[in-house]
Amino acid sequence: MSLANKLAEERRARLAAQRLLEQKQAELQAANRKLGKHAMRLSDEIVSTRAEVETVRDENRRVKSDLTVANQKVEIAERRLWHSIQTFQDGFAVFDAESVLIAANHAWLSVFDGLEEARPGIRYVEILQMLTDEGIVDIGETDPAQWRERMLDRWQGNDPAPEVIRLWNGAYIKLIDERGQDGDVVNLALNITDTIRYEKELKEARRRAEDSSRAKSSFLANMSHEIRTPMNGVVGMAELLMETGLTTEQRLYADTIRNSGEALLVIINDVLDYSKIEAGKLVLHQEPFDLERAVLELVMLMQANARSKGLDLLVDYDMFLPSRFTGDPGRVRQVLTNLMGNAMKFTSEGHVLVRVVGMPGDAGDSGETARLHITVEDTGIGIASDKVQHIFGEFNQVEDAQNRKFEGTGLGLAISKKLVTLMGGDIWVESIEGRGSSFGIALTLPVEAPLDPELLRLPPGIRRALIVEPHDTSRTILEKQLGALGVETRACTSAAEALERLEGVDLVLSDHHMQAMDGMELAEALRERGHEMPVILLSPSTGSAEQDPARGFVQAVVQKPVSRPDLLAALQSVAPEVAEEAEASRAMRVLAAEDNRTNRLVFSKMVQALDIKLEFAEDGAQAVALFQSFRPDIVFMDISMPGMDGKEATAHIRAIEERGGGHVPIVAMTAHAMDGDKAGILGSGLDHYLTKPLRKDAILGHIRDARPAGARPPEAEVQSDGGRTNTGLSGEDIAAT
Numbered sequence: 001m002s003l004a005n006k007l008a009e010e011r012r013a014r015l016a017a018q019r020l021l022e023q024k025q026a027e028l029q030a031a032n033r034k035l036g037k038h039a040m041r042l043s044d045e046i047v048s049t050r051a052e053v054e055t056v057r058d059e060n061r062r063v064k065s066d067l068t069v070a071n072q073k074v075e076i077a078e079r080r081l082w083h084s085i086q087t088f089q090d091g092f093a094v095f096d097a098e099s100v101l102i103a104a105n106h107a108w109l110s111v112f113d114g115l116e117e118a119r120p121g122i123r124y125v126e127i128l129q130m131l132t133d134e135g136i137v138d139i140g141e142t143d144p145a146q147w148r149e150r151m152l153d154r155w156q157g158n159d160p161a162p163e164v165i166r167l168w169n170g171a172y173i174k175l176i177d178e179r180g181q182d183g184d185v186v187n188l189a190l191n192i193t194d195t196i197r198y199e200k201e202l203k204e205a206r207r208r209a210e211d212s213s214r215a216k217s218s219f220l221a222n223m224s225h226e227i228r229t230p231m232n233g234v235v236g237m238a239e240l241l242m243e244t245g246l247t248t249e250q251r252l253y254a255d256t257i258r259n260s261g262e263a264l265l266v267i268i269n270d271v272l273d274y275s276k277i278e279a280g281k282l283v284l285h286q287e288p289f290d291l292e293r294a295v296l297e298l299v300m301l302m303q304a305n306a307r308s309k310g311l312d313l314l315v316d317y318d319m320f321l322p323s324r325f326t327g328d329p330g331r332v333r334q335v336l337t338n339l340m341g342n343a344m345k346f347t348s349e350g351h352v353l354v355r356v357v358g359m360p361g362d363a364g365d366s367g368e369t370a371r372l373h374i375t376v377e378d379t380g381i382g383i384a385s386d387k388v389q390h391i392f393g394e395f396n397q398v399e400d401a402q403n404r405k406f407e408g409t410g411l412g413l414a415i416s417k418k419l420v421t422l423m424g425g426d427i428w429v430e431s432i433e434g435r436g437s438s439f440g441i442a443l444t445l446p447v448e449a450p451l452d453p454e455l456l457r458l459p460p461g462i463r464r465a466l467i468v469e470p471h472d473t474s475r476t477i478l479e480k481q482l483g484a485l486g487v488e489t490r491a492c493t494s495a496a497e498a499l500e501r502l503e504g505v506d507l508v509l510s511d512h513h514m515q516a517m518d519g520m521e522l523a524e525a526l527r528e529r530g531h532e533m534p535v536i537l538l539s540p541s542t543g544s545a546e547q548d549p550a551r552g553f554v555q556a557v558v559q560k561p562v563s564r565p566d567l568l569a570a571l572q573s574v575a576p577e578v579a580e581e582a583e584a585s586r587a588m589r590v591l592a593a594e595d596n597r598t599n600r601l602v603f604s605k606m607v608q609a610l611d612i613k614l615e616f617a618e619d620g621a622q623a624v625a626l627f628q629s630f631r632p633d634i635v636f637m638d639i640s641m642p643g644m645d646g647k648e649a650t651a652h653i654r655a656i657e658e659r660g661g662g663h664v665p666i667v668a669m670t671a672h673a674m675d676g677d678k679a680g681i682l683g684s685g686l687d688h689y690l691t692k693p694l695r696k697d698a699i700l701g702h703i704r705d706a707r708p709a710g711a712r713p714p715e716a717e718v719q720s721d722g723g724r725t726n727t728g729l730s731g732e733d734i735a736a737t
């Protein structure tokens, strides 16, 4: 190899070594830099860790001091709690889940009276053993082992019921155990010795009080009974004595003896009843009875008294309520007698009203029942609101000057209340002093027989009734009762008003005794005016000759106070007459207005053979009134009449028709046939025109044309009975011809 080659080779080697050196140096520098960075990071970390350690150390210090404070607080709370528990008069103990005593207060431990073993650490079973072994608990004849077993069972139960034990010294301790969530049991031992003693004393006192009250009541009951027998003798003998020949003075004495004796008997009966109830000796006798009849009988009994005091005695028995129930009729009557008697006693004017309403009750085992409300309302002296509650007490009367003049024992309401309560009902009163009172009882009684619906079904003829009754309450009751039966009612307070309001009425119910014109006079006036609708007279007494329905003015008389059965019977009895007319065919109604008597006679002769009802009006005004009450199918109208003439009357009639009802043909009758007149007459609302002298055929033609549906043809086939034809003539008319 040449030198040059060798040199070149050496240079190349040197260059390579140099490059390698440079490369290694660069690597070394990079490693150095990395190392530097790492060292820096490490030192940062050390700094921050040191700071954290410092913070934690601070926190530790703070927590430690908090803990000390908390510990101190817990200690105080525990000390206070324990102090409180120790001061309890009652025993307190805590057991753990293994039934080992953890703590107990003095009261609890004191029962064991110095026994060493009785301290925390002892188990419940050992305590039970100690209680029996040492005779601390008084278990009487019970076997100690059995007692312990029972007590342990109870203790282990989930929710032990409180248990009362008796200690050797007679003290009663009530044990109450409460199990906590972690199995701990808190046991309270309450000393209830005093409570038990009071309870015993109270029971004893109550028994003694009840015994003596019963003894007193039965003494009273016996006494009253014993007094009653001789008193009956006194009263009876006084009565017999009065039948012997006595001087006036002697009679007065005997009468006084009898009256005083009777008054005394009433009082004794009250006392007897009251004591019987108090002594628990009164039993109710359930039997079927007629409530409605019972009420009506009482009303009848009191009627004479009411009349002499000038009081209206009224009954409002629910139209839809049955009358037969099961209950103790004697006692129901006694309560009602009492309430009604009081109402009569404390009322000097106005009315006394007995109202019976019922709601269907539950249909129980014993069949259908009804919830009855019976109220006795009066318009008497009333009761002050502060006395109202007091009057149901025994021997309680409202004491004031107003009341002092009334006699009584003050037992009536107390007895009524007891009786009603015995019947399972309620009694109450609502009253306004000076205005009146309303006493009510509510009873639920089994219905013995339901109401026969047929009773309430009226024949179709009665649709609209006119009630004439000056007394508001009576009128309202009648309106309600008829309304309940589906009859449309129109009410007025006097006969005069009634006569004005007859239009469309099928039936009149009128009070008998009214001022100005009474019920009989009203009936008579109706007949005189040709009205034929039945009249039912409501009268305090029935059967006087004057009211005899046979006389024809009235069709039925109902005795006041109006009872439901009487009212229904009267309605049924008069209905057929109406029904007959309403149903099939009735006779046509013809009205003729004519002032001249002879002309009336002529007219009536002309239609004599016809099957019609004829009414005459003697002037225009009467024609208008009759048009309303008689409801004619056709009117024959004389034109020249004194007072209101035919044209004017026609105008009135047309005005009435405007207010309802169809057009009724009106035929003019005039003496002077003049052409201009005819136009004037027909222009006044008349439909047809006849000139006098009248012709039979023309009249018949008009009547026949006017026949409405439901009316018989005017030509009668047979005229044998004569009853159908009404000539509308009186004897006077005939005589005048």
Ligand code: ADP
Pocket: 338, 342, 343, 344, 346, 378, 380, 381, 382, 383, 391, 396, 397, 398, 399, 403, 407, 408, 409, 410, 411, 412, 413, 414, 437
């Ligand atoms: P008595 O009527 O025998 O005094 P009650 O027990 O029947 O006894 O009534 C108690 C009292 O209640 C009566 O004295 C009277 O003051 C009052 N009282 C009862 N009913 C009425 C009534 N309808 N109106 C006013 N006061 C009445």
